[in-house]
Amino acid sequence: IPPDLEDRWAQLANSVPGICRNFCLDDELENCRNPELLALSFIDACVDHLVRHHLGMRPPAAAPKGKGKSTLPRQWVAQLRKPVLATELRANNTQLTGFASQVNKWNAGMRPMPGETGLRVGFRMISPQEANEIWRLEFMLCSIRDPSIRVEADEVWSGKPQESVGNAILPEVILGGLGTASATLPALSRALADREPAYLEMSKAEAMEFLDGTVAALEKEGFPVILPPWLRSSQKALGLRVKIAPRSGITYDREHVLGVDQLVSYHWQVSVGDTILTEDEFRQLAESKSEIVYHGGKWMRLDAQVLQNTVKIMDENGTSGEATLAGALEAGLAMPAKGGLPILDIQVQGDIGRLFNELKPGDGFEILPVPDGLVGTLRDYQVVGFSWMWFLRQLGFGACLADDMGLGKTIQTITLLLRDHVHNAESNGTSLVVCPMSVVGNWEREFQRFSPSLRVRVHHGTDRVVYDQFLQTLEESDVIITTYTLLVRDQLSFLRTEWRNIVLDEAQNIKNPATKQTIAARSLKGAFRFCLTGTPVENRLTELWSIMEFLNPGYLGDLGNFRANFALPIERGGDHEQLALLRKIVKPFILRRLKTDRNIIRDLPEKQEMKVYCNLTTEQATLYQEVVDNMLEKLAGREGIARKGIVLATLTKLKQITNHPLHFSQNGSEFRPERSGKFQCLEEMLEVVLQEGDKTLIFTQFTQMGKMMEKRLQQHFGVEVFFLHGGTPQWQRDDMVNRFQRDGGPPIFILSLKAGGTGLNLTAASHVFHFDRWWNPAVEDQATDRAYRIGQTRNVQVHKLISIGTVEEKVDQMIEQKKELATNIIPSGEQLIVNLSTEQLRDIFSLSSSAVSE
Known part of the structure; x- marks a missing residue:
């Protein structure tokens, strides 16, 4: 019933006299119980009678010339002229199906097509039990709305009502669908020769042709095809x-x-x-x-x-x-x-297999004692890590330590190198550590802190030595620290020796196999190789190949084969089996622990504080020295408040310079990260934080620096960045806090230390960065407690950024020496400095030679 007639039809059905229901044959009882069906049956009978009556009053059309027998349309019309429609026409199923299709097109505007019944014909391929048996393509009707609802062809021809598919005339639907599908699969004409077609028998050759092309063509036409499970x-x-x-x-x-x-x-x-x-x-x-x-x-x-x-x-x-x-x-x-x-x-297999099986971290290899000379205590998981690296070294394999940021990859590596020099004291050779410029100073400080017995030299700066002098330096050093940039620039010098151990920190720097620094790293001579990275794969599997090619050359085959066998099938085709195989192959050589692992969480303190040492750029060092020289000139003959004012003003300028040259000069030049060693270091660490799905707070004393950071970080990482400072309205402040605390909220929140250091609950953050130092531990701790407070469910990592060889590092050392005193007795860092003599100021403000990395 058309939608616009539904109301009128309901009124008509409700008007049927009740007595009419008493004049029903046994096979019409269902219609009699339903007034709408009874009315529809009555109208159908009236229309049928009127059509037959008027057709019977007209003379039959003349037979076409040259045709001695009645055509199928003439048979149909002749039957329509009779008072009662004959039960069958003289034709096979193929002829009937074709004729039915013509009639359906003719009266499409007056009655629903089979597709409008919500059903369509589907096929199921059945493979034989033996090699030489016949294949069978079974027919069925499928619900368009719910493909799981199916009616087998055998059930259609049984005549039993199918409640799951409504009141559609199923034989008509299946014959019409098979007729349409026969244009794509001509072999269906064999099945349509049967009165009640239920399946099509096929030879192996026909089955092959069907599977190779016809399946796709049928599915494109909207016919579902179910194939044997083994075929997939x-x-x-x-x-x-x-x-x-x-x-x-x-x-x-x-x-x-x-x-x-x-x-x-x-x-x-x-x-x-x-x-x-x-x-x-x-x-x-x-x-x-x-x-x-x-x-x-x-x-x-x-x-x-x-x-x-x-x-x-x-x-x-x-x-x-x-x-x-x-x-x-x-x-x-x-x-x-x-x-x-x-x-x-x-x-x-064999002994090699046994050794491979023993490579599983924590199982099968000896957990080593901490070597003599290590100043500090390793956590249990760190002992496992360095022991695993040592075990692989003993077997001659390279190892990749891929722990989360903050789990101590540096100290585990230092322990490994220290053990090598203690355990193999009779061996000669120097170890090489290659890292980004921004963490050179951090490595140097960590060696001094944890293994002062090792002779460590940093290879950088304009005064670095090369060629023969470089070899002389190696004889006087246990460890050389350098950068990826200098690895390329001074490649000839680095190739002149066989390195005792080679360590690549932030090994994602060699993720591109074709770059100069990757090629330079792979060309180094040395059997014992290690990579440190929190992200062994950032975007492409070829990054993993590049790291493994450095560690164990040839292990994953050449790059072309690796791409064809793993990278393309996994990245484009989602091949889980190849992914599982790749994991199995590389698993012995990669150790990755997450800070969310239960064993790791138990072993970590609730709050980890770490100092991150950053080098200055040449531009920063030049500005820094100019400000210090200017201060020393002005201090001559000054006393009292005037003198203190000069010192405090200089401290502010030096803090600005170590933050970023543009923060100091404010001359409208471009804010580029590479102009500041500290900002470079911050960006690199934030990249890892975001990749791990964590949120972070960044504290700074300076509103101007906060605004520059906000703009740069938002642009670089493509995420929303909040900045809360003294000029932030209360409503906006509340909105920022609420949105940051929500799942999926902005991951980076910059706060000025005065405006955001107290009174806020920001437990969504698990990292806190102190970009510039307040030099008052109590104030910094209060700021840190925005994240480390009741409601925090994760370990909090606190990163204090310090510029090497500057007043920042020297004041930090002064504060550390006085930490045993009560916090409220210690004056702030500025107050410690302003009362110093000119010579003391000269010493504390002077720029150390280690400050600049390049």
Whole structure:
């Protein structure tokens, strides 16, 4: 009933006299109970009678010339002229289906098409139980709204009412749908020759053609097709299983270096699921040149070209041989890239297998004692970390420590290097630490703090030595610290020695395999290599390849094979099996602990405070020295308040310079991060914080600096950044706090120390950065407590940024020396300074040679 007639139709149905329900035959009882159906039946009967009556009054049309027999349309019209419609017409199903389609088009405006019933024809492919049996394509009706509702063709022809699909005329719907589908699948004409078609029998060749192209064409036309489960999974069921074992007669143990260059035996086999195929069985499959094969009681669909490629590789290289450990793995991993079968599993057997199994962190290797000479205490997980790195070193493998930021990658590495120099005291050689410029000073300070016995030298600055003098420096040093930039610039000097250990900090700096600094890092000579990073993969899997290629050259094969075998299938195709295989391959060499891990949380203090030492840029150092020189000139002959004013003004200027040159000069020049070592350091740490999904507070004393940070960080990270200062209205202040505290709110909140240092609850943050120092521990602690307070459910990491070799570092040392006194007795840092003599001021304000990193 058309929507605009529904109300009138309901009124008509309700007007049917009740006595009319008493004149029903037994098969019409259902209609009699429903007044709407009874009215519809009455109208149908009236219309049918009137049409037949008027047709009967007209003479029949003349038969077409040359046609001795009645055509199907003439049969139909002749039946319509009779008082009662005949039960059948003389025609087969194919003819009837075609004619029905013509009639449906003609009266489409007067009655609903089968598609409007909410049903459509669907197909189910049934594979035979034996190789030579017939395939069968079964028919069914599917609900368009709910594909899980299906009516099998057998049920349609049984005549039983199907409540799940309403009152549609099912035989008409299925015949109409099959007729439409026959334009795409002509073989359906065989099934339509039957009175009640329920399925189509197909040969193997027809089934192959159906699966190769017809399925997609039918689905494009809107016909659902259900395929055998094995068809979706069998492509991945066939693959290679690679076995790697020690060379015959050779034994390995923990005291002997293994490494990826060790010669091993390898062998690969083809398997179907868990079943290993002999070489003859595999060749028989390949020679069949059919993409659908029956083997071991199972049907499989295979790529004939892949099979041929695998046979070619088998003929050219064989299935067994000897190679380095890296070479054996590369040979297996390169197979898919050369068009062969995918790798399903790699097994490392014998002594090598035992050693590989022992690489699982915390299980199977010795937890070492902390070496003599370490000043400080390692947490339990840090002892595990350095012990794991040492174990891999003993085996000759490179290791990647990928702990979350704040878990102490630096101290674990220093402990490792210290153990090497204590445990292998008779060995010669110098260790190399390569890191970003912004953390060079931090590494130097951490070595001085935790292992003062090691002779550490920083290779940077205009006074750095190269070539022969560089070699002389190595003889006088246990550790050299340098930057990625200088690794390229002074590459010839770094290549003149065999390094005892090579450590790359923030190893994501070599994530691009083609950059100069990556190539320079890989070219370094040294068997024992380590990478430190909180993000071994940032965007692409090739970043992981680049890091592993530095650690264990050749282990993941060449870059082209890695891309074809892992990167493309995983990143573009979402191949979970290849992802699982890659994880299995690299797992022994990457140790990653998260600060959310239960064991780690138990081992961490609720609040971790750490000092982050940052170098100045050359521009900052120049401005700094000019301000200090100017102060010393002005102090001559000054006393009292005037003298104190000069000192306090100088302190403010020096703080501004160490923040950023533009903060001091305010000359309208561009705010570039690389102009400030401290800001570079902040951005690098924030990048890790955001990648880990954490939120952070950043405190500064200066509104102007806060505004510059807000603009830059918002632009750089593409996130909303809040800045609360003394000029922020109360309503806006409340809105910022509420939004920051919500899940999904802005991740960065900058606060001026005076306006935001007290009275706020910002427990959504788990990191606190003190960008510039107030030099009053009580004030800084109050600010930190915006995050570290009741309601905080996570450990809070507090980062205090300090510019190396400046007044910031020297005042911090003065405060540390007085920490044993009560906080309220200690004057602030400024008050400690203003009363110093000119010589003392000269000493504390002077710029150390270590301040500038480049």
